[in-house]
Amino acid sequence: MELKLDETRPFNLDHTLSCGQVFRWEKIDRWWEGVVEGNVIRITQERDRLLFRTNHSAEDCAEFLKNYLRLDDDLPMILSSIDKDSWVNSAIQKFHGLRLIRQNPWECLISYICATNTNIPAIKNRILELSKRFGDEVTFEDKVFYTFPEPQELAEADLDELKSCGLGYRAKYVLKTAKKIKASPDLLKAFKSLEYEELRKGLLSLAGVGPKVADCITLFAFDKLEAFPIDVWVRRVMYQRYLKKEIPQYPKTGRAKPLTGSEYDELRSFAWRYFGKYAGYAQQYLFYHIRIEESRRMSG
DNA sequence: CAGGCG
DNA sequence: CCTGG
Numbered sequence: 001m002e003l004k005l006d007e008t009r010p011f012n013l014d015h016t017l018s019c020g021q022v023f024r025w026e027k028i029d030r031w032w033e034g035v036v037e038g039n040v041i042r043i044t045q046e047r048d049r050l051l052f053r054t055n056h057s058a059e060d061c062a063e064f065l066k067n068y069l070r071l072d073d074d075l076p077m078i079l080s081s082i083d084k085d086s087w088v089n090s091a092i093q094k095f096h097g098l099r100l101i102r103q104n105p106w107e108c109l110i111s112y113i114c115a116t117n118t119n120i121p122a123i124k125n126r127i128l129e130l131s132k133r134f135g136d137e138v139t140f141e142d143k144v145f146y147t148f149p150e151p152q153e154l155a156e157a158d159l160d161e162l163k164s165c166g167l168g169y170r171a172k173y174v175l176k177t178a179k180k181i182k183a184s185p186d187l188l189k190a191f192k193s194l195e196y197e198e199l200r201k202g203l204l205s206l207a208g209v210g211p212k213v214a215d216c217i218t219l220f221a222f223d224k225l226e227a228f229p230i231d232v233w234v235r236r237v238m239y240q241r242y243l244k245k246e247i248p249q250y251p252k253t254g255r256a257k258p259l260t261g262s263e264y265d266e267l268r269s270f271a272w273r274y275f276g277k278y279a280g281y282a283q284q285y286l287f288y289h290i291r292i293e294e295s296r297r298m299s300g
Numbered sequence: 301c302a303g304g305c306g
Numbered sequence: 307c308c309t310g311g
Contacts, residue, residue, distance in 0.1 A: 020303075116304040122310055123303080168308025173305080210305050231303040258304080287303085302311090 001058040003050040003065055010075055012097025013045040019288040021101055021220055023111055023124045024131075024148070035131070036068065037104060038147045040140035055140040070099045078225075082275045082282040087241045091289035100284060101220065105188045106181065107148045108221035113173050113208035115216075122166065129165035130154070151185070154178035173208025180206060196224045211264050219280040228271040228279040230264055232256075233294075237286045238267050242274065 005011050017025045017032055025034040033042045041061060043052040054061040066072065079092050110130075115123045127148075134149035134157060154162070155178040162171035181187060191199055199222055203214040215229035230238070239247045248257040275282040 112303095113305095117302065117307085118304090118309075119302050119311065125310080163308080166309060168310095169305090170308075208305070212304060216303095229303090233303065291303090302309105305307095 001052055001054075001062065003052065003062050005048040005050065005071070007048060008076070009071055010097040011045075011050075011069065011071060011099060012095070013043065013050065013069075015095045015098035015288070016069065016101065019095070019098055019284060020120060020291065021284065022103065023115075023120070023127045033143075033145075035138065035145045035147055037064065038136075038138070039064075040138055040145045041065075042141070053141070055138065068102050070102055073099060075099060078278045078281050082278050082285075084274060085241075087289075088275075088282060088286060091285040094292075095285055095288055098285060098288065100225070100281060102223070103221045104148075105191065105217070105221040106151060108217050109177065109181075109188070109203075109206070109209070110148075110154065110174055112213045112216045113177060114167060114170055116170060116208070116210075116213065126166045130162075130167075133161065133165060151178050151181040155182035170208060176207035177209070192222065196226055199224065200227075211261065215268075219283075225280045226272065226277050228268050228275075228283045230259065230267050230283075231287075232259070233290050234283060234287055235259055235267065237290050238270070242270065 013032065014027075017027070024036070025032050031042045031044045033040070035041075039054055039056040039061070041052055041054045043050060043065070045051075050065065052061060052065065075097070083089050083092055111123070111127055114126045114130075128146070131146035131148055134153045135146040138145045138147060154174060157175065157178070159171055159175055162174055167174060191202055194202060196218060199218050200214050203209050203217055204211070209217070212229050212231055215227045218224035219227035219229060235247065239245060248263070249255060250257060271279045271282070
């Protein structure tokens with residue numbers, strides 16, 4: 001099956017799935033494969049065409065992908081609105097067509113609780129292990145996939161079994177939050193009607209969700225394009241490229257001080273003044289840019 | 301040593 | 307503080 005892309009709606013599948021916002025897609029010679037909303041999808045891009053195969057109905061899948069890949073966003077308008085300087089401009093040139101993804105709130109919530117204080121390969125492993133142990137098996141084109149577990153499946157899990165998925169100390173947060181969602185199944189739906197700040201407060205009340213995780217969830221799963229999640233990488237970009245000063249350091253060791261709540265809020269409001277209401281898109285381009293640049297530096 | 305949180 | 311890259 002295929003999905004035609006409007007030439008006025010630039011889209012780049014590789015950038016969109018590689019930029020670090022989602023953890024359950026894997027590229028195997030030209031085709032990306034993933035499990036979303038319980039369905040297996042294999043997808044690849046040929047210029048202005050998205051080719052895909054799925055174990056579900058193709059028509060439904062095409063509609064799903066339009067929404068999931070945010071093909072409804074007016075990307076040229078958004079990019080021109082955040083195109084404020086040469087550095088973000090080079091990110092826009094390099095990763096043109098990168099779009100945010102509309103993720104499932106529940107999966108996004110648990111995934112980002114699992115994503116604290118660690119790196120992307122480890123996060124992917126955790127999500128995969130969680131799905132193997134607590135999700136359902138789905139076979140597609142002779143390959144076995146696993147759906148992301150439902151709230152009650154994680155809520156009823158044993159703490160040590162969660163830990164054995166590599167969650168470490170995050171296991172208790174996942175368990176506690178899963179129990180809360182199981183106890184109030186409509187909570188995430190109710191969150192959809194909230195504005196950004198109220199939604200953020202609601203998310204912050206969940207175990208394992210701090211400012212950074214909350215902002216990732218508001219941006220990736222609740223359409224809050226003004227959200228500006230700040231991790232160590234975005235913090236570096238902000239200081240190096242915009243504030244033009246050193247990250248706060250300990251005098252003796254020279255190590256960076258951890259990001260405080262008030263510093264987080266200052267950086268966030270700077271981003272809003274500077275980038276405007278699509279700051280979340282700017283964040284993703286900046287984030288991917290510095291990550292790519294850093295990985296080039298590491299490998300020489 | 302890493303894409304924070306309680 | 308857990309764990310793995």
